[in-house]
Amino acid sequence: MTAHVARDGLLVPPGHGRKLHTDAQQVTFKVTGEHSTVASSFEVVVPPGFDVGAHLHTRSEELFYVLEGELDVMAFEPRVRSGDDWRHWEALDGRQVVRATPGTVIVVPPGCPHAFANPTGEPARMFFQASPPPDHERYFEELLELLDTSATPDPAAVHALRKRYDIEQLTPLRHGLS
Numbered sequence: 001m002t003a004h005v006a007r008d009g010l011l012v013p014p015g016h017g018r019k020l021h022t023d024a025q026q027v028t029f030k031v032t033g034e035h036s037t038v039a040s041s042f043e044v045v046v047p048p049g050f051d052v053g054a055h056l057h058t059r060s061e062e063l064f065y066v067l068e069g070e071l072d073v074m075a076f077e078p079r080v081r082s083g084d085d086w087r088h089w090e091a092l093d094g095r096q097v098v099r100a101t102p103g104t105v106i107v108v109p110p111g112c113p114h115a116f117a118n119p120t121g122e123p124a125r126m127f128f129q130a131s132p133p134p135d136h137e138r139y140f141e142e143l144l145e146l147l148d149t150s151a152t153p154d155p156a157a158v159h160a161l162r163k164r165y166d167i168e169q170l171t172p173l174r175h176g177l178s
Contacts, residue, residue, distance in 0.1 A: 010035045017043070020140060024147035024175035025050060033134030040133040042140070046071060046124045047175070051117035054086035054170040055162065057110055061131045064106040064116065069124025073100045075107070075114040084171045086115045113170055139165040147175060 017028040031041040074097045078089035108114045118124045130136035
């Protein structure tokens with residue numbers, strides 16, 4: 001019989017956690033694979049004009065909780081995956097993209113297309129959880145590095161990055177107000 005070794009809990013005070021910051025996005029790592037076998041958790045500041053682009057994961061489950069500001073969000077299989085702007089998509093049951101405000105929760109199971117964008121002139125802030133860890137931790141590090149090097153990220157580089165981390169990109173990632 002193997003003895004169970006208890007691990008200490010983790011407390012991350014407000015404002016703490018490892019921060020990654022670019023003009024395109026700010027991510028604060030709150031819980032990583034070092035501390036959890038279930039999920040990674042982040043606080044994400046979504047600047048005006050940022051659009052993650054519609055995408056899906058075959059293995060990952062995600063949860064988003066809007067803390068401040070407003071985001072356009074979708075989490076459904078559209079009638080047709082067409083065009084490069086997911087904000088016009090509609091689900092088979094008639095659901096459409098919604099404006100998420102503080103307190104809104106979005107849960108995305110594996111295989112479900114989803115997206116978020118900040119169409120306002122003010123930053124939005126959300127709590128984001130991805131399971132299993134640590135894929136999104138590594139993904140965020142590499143994505144923010146790409147976004148920090150160019151006003152317009154190289155689509156081929158973003159595609160290759162996302163492919164490595166179980167992300168099928170359906171519409172382009174964009175940042176900055178147009």
